[in-house]
Amino acid sequence: MARPADDPIAAPGTEVDFAAFDDLVTSIRAWVGSFPEWPPARGVQAAWDGVEPRLDRARRELSRLLVVGVVGGTGTGKSTLVNALAGGEVSPAGDVARPTTVAPVVVAAPDVDVAWLPLEAIGARVVRSNAPAVANVVLVDCPDPDTQSSSPPGAEPRPSDGNRNRDLLEAILPACDVLLLVATAQKYRSWIVAREVAAFAPGRPLLFVQTHAQRDHDIRPDWQRELEAEGFTVPRIFRVDGLDAARRGAAGLAPEPGFAALVRAIDEELAGRAARRVRRTGSLDLAGWFLGESSRLLDPCRDGVAALMAGAAGERARLERRLADAVAVRLRAGRSGWQRLLTGELLDRWQGGAFAIFLHAVAALANLWPRGRGVGGGVIGRLLAGEAPVPVTAGRASWQHLHDLGITEAEVEQSRSVLSGLAARARLQPPLVGRACLDEAAVESTVTALLDRSGLWLASGIDRLVAERRGRLDGRAVRWGFEILFSGLAVLILVREGIDFFYRRLWLGEQGNGSGFLQEAIVWLLLWGLALRWLLLVRLRGGLDHDIERLVAGLGDAHLVDPLLADFTAAGERAAGYLAEQRRLAERCATLAAALDEPAVGLGRLRSRAP
């Protein structure tokens, strides 16, 4: 008697609520599969695999009748209660032998389709009943969990070796939407029953029933305490006597109040519109339970992941400091390199003019001296010498170039070894992260990348410093000032020589002082030129140390050493993202649950895991 999906009495908001719930499930699904290589995430995936089909089914089977599994220890009167509810002997009951029920019994109204239940797999028998209590639900009389041995069969065969009741129970319960937990004074504190119920309670509302009411004391207050200690909310426990109820039913008498209340609760809380609410609440509970489980699995890793992230930042800073120190020292030490660079700029921009010609001449002479001397080679030396930053090298040889930048293989391996320890604490093991000691291939990809980035960064930094200084040359006043100062002396010398030659010697006929003055004058001109050149270079170099400091201070933003530790930071970030998403999803689920929460009168549920 499956009701149509667009049940006219369904609450108008239901579909909207389910849309929000579907969104949540989609997000959870995407999150669960987002980091399959991480062992804690694999645990989450395993938990999800058990939950996902149920969530799907709950959504698909929104309008189907609820299946109520009657569970409890052997001898607690499950079958008797089912018989009483079904209004006739549908399931064998009695005290002849324990356990009584071996094959589960499914009780449904005559027109209800139960073909979707895994009847054959669980060896269930279907019984039809017209009783009002089963008009709108499907009842399943389940086998007990407490007679099947938990120990393996011994050497001597025992009658219970063939008892598979608990296995059967665990095969049936996944098909149940609601659990009707039956207990007696002797069995309400049974460990094995509590274990089975705890395993199947997430997402399944429960009805609690104490049977044997006419014989046993009322243990409901104590049972309620016990259940609440295990994390259940227990709005109500029904107390019935199945035998008495069956007798009264057969005799056509009115049921006693406890039994009547149970029948009423089944009708009001599990049928029709209530069934949708039960499913929706159950699904949300299940999603909440799953997210709670994933918290339990992931929380122990949170500290480790945070420590890895902090450690990676610390090690990166350490290597960057070494890099910055070495770069600063090298740049400062490369005086002649700077000079050459700046002179080069000078020569490029200043053409023609006496002083320019003088400068070109000096540079030509200086070029006779071998290049690179005093710069000490290395990446920075090469850059300052105006060469390509890094010659093409492969494998271990690249380390040699890194030494120049203050980073040695030992320092990198130290950082990576420290991070390996932290990664192991966060359960991020190879191949999620690389090995501490970089092999040939890893060197190729990390050290070379670092060298490339550093080379580019340094080259652009040096270019910037040079360009700033280039600006100082561009003023016409500077250029012509120097030209005039230099040419001034030359003109003075020429004038003096002209006066000497034309006026004194030719005109006055005095004895000249020969070429002596000219020689002296050329030496003075040379010295004057060099002095001017020195002045010019001082002007160009001014504030270089400070600028180098400024350049090096910006090294952190360039993330130059990142390639060396990239695997650790990437893995740490992935894990941190995964953990953060779990928190977000749990909050979303809690918000949704709070928005949709409706108090149930008689249905209990598993709120949380027992402490």
Added chain:
Amino acid sequence: MTGNDVGPPGPRCRGTNGGLMSGPNHASPPPAGSHAAWAGVVVPLAAEVDRLIPLAATLGVADPATSAWHGQLFGKLVPQLARPPVLVVAVGGGTNTGKSLVVNSIAGAAVSRSTPEAARTRHPLASLPVGMAATDGIGGLFPGFVPRRWESDADPITASPLPGEAEDILVWKEDTTGRQPAGVVLLDTPDIDGTLRDNWHRAELVRNAADVIVAVLTQQKYNDAAVRDFFRPAATAGKTLIVVFNMVDWPRQRERIAGWLATFRAETGSDPIAVYAAPYDPAAADRGAIGFHPLPECTPGGDRTAPAYLTGPEVIAALAASDIDRIKLKALSGALAVVLDPVAGVEGWLEAYSASARAWQASRQRLADAAHVEVTLPPAPREIVWNEIWTWLEPRRSRFDLAVSGVYRLAGRGVAWAARGVGLRRDAAERREDFAAEELAALKRALGGFVERLDDACRADERLAGVLAPRLVGADRTAWFADLQARHAALPVISDDYRAFVRAELDRFARDNPATVRWILAALNAGAVARPAITVGLGLAGAAVVPAAAATAGSLSTLVHTAGDVVVGTAATLAGEGALGLTAAGLKPLVERLFAGWSMERSRVLADSIHDVVLGDVLTELDRLASAGSRPEPERIRRLLAAARELA
């Protein structure tokens, strides 16, 4: 094998008194000396086993505390062989089956409070016969429990341990009615199937100590797995069972009981000596004294002329009238049989211990094989070693060919001066600095490599992971490198150990080769620069060149040793007489040793760091586990087991 196989031969007795056995045709009780003879074997056996248990636990052998033999050995044989025999009668069963009510009924007094709520009895209660408290008491009879004198019938429910006291309390009370038979200790026990697992454990401790168990069964619980699992080991260990079916709908369910009992017997392998039915009678329960209907038809050979109804005290009196000595002996033999079982007994555990010890030995070997790392130190600055040799040579100088040494020294200085002049050579202090930096880098790389090998070993071997992972994963590795750096910074250029080593080497060489001593200087000047391949590893025995680096033989320790070859590069080609002298007199090995010794001295800081900071006491722990197989206890235990078999 069950306890019944081992006990003294003789037909099983069926009693006449309400189905209890009595003694007309049983074997005579054991002579007084037999307890002492058993104790002479069992007590030392238990002591040896006890010594081995903590080690076995660290080896990863399953905890024997939950095994049957452990319970029988420590819970029954040791305490009970050491003192005058008493008959321990324990009442056991599931939650809310009326155990306390049965105890109160057969004790004839309200000793243990009975409540309608389940699993309320948290602690066992022992009712002692009159006079026992004044003589032997219960000291030692129930190991694992803290005895507490009874103050009210609520004690088994409410007693809680004092601060620092063990959790398991046993409340005891002396019988005041005078009806409890002498030599019989009666116990109420917590449940065996409830949600409080501590209760199960306490019930099991009492069960292990018991000679007779009164199994309180009900229509709901007689076939529960938890109930079967509790009583089956009792039957296996030769304990005598009395079954009480409680809350029976009497007489309607009388004919059902035979079927229930048959199931119980088949499931537990037990053979109860008496079966009673206690009718469902709320009024009697409220009075605290229920009655018992003997069911002689349920025990083969049961006496059908016995009275149809017994009070509680009459039930215990019937038991006391049967052959107590024989019941006691059967329980003790059964317990011994459980202990001696070749698979499930001590021997099986010992096998697991030995297998585990072997596996640990293999793990240690694996670690020793895997965890070593080659350190390629930079070539030692020559003058460091040279200076030491020069100091040694100084007093012998007059005996040398000064010309030869002079030429070499002069030539060496000239080359050095020239090299410095053209900027190709740094001065001595700079060279030291460069060397120290390079050496530290090499040591750090070695440490990193070593730790990585340990990581790998842990990934490959779960046992090693169990021991090493807490240090490898939990520790702050930055501190390791900082420690190495600090040790390296504090390292003197030449240690006293090395100085002594050089002297000893040179003295020995001079003694063995008096003729060629004069070439030492030449050889050194001509200049071997040794670049030894140092290996730092975990070794099982030390053969270090520098004596101070040697380890205690036989145990796992961080070692520095040279790996076979010392790579000696020569700075200059040796020519003429010098070269001849070097090879002919074995100078080359000497030079190698001197340089290698220095480098090894240096790498000792790495070994020390690994030993002290990285591994801490893990190596000692690993050695302890790996040497478990060679301890004397297993052999002694095997001998004692053989002796016990002969007794049995």
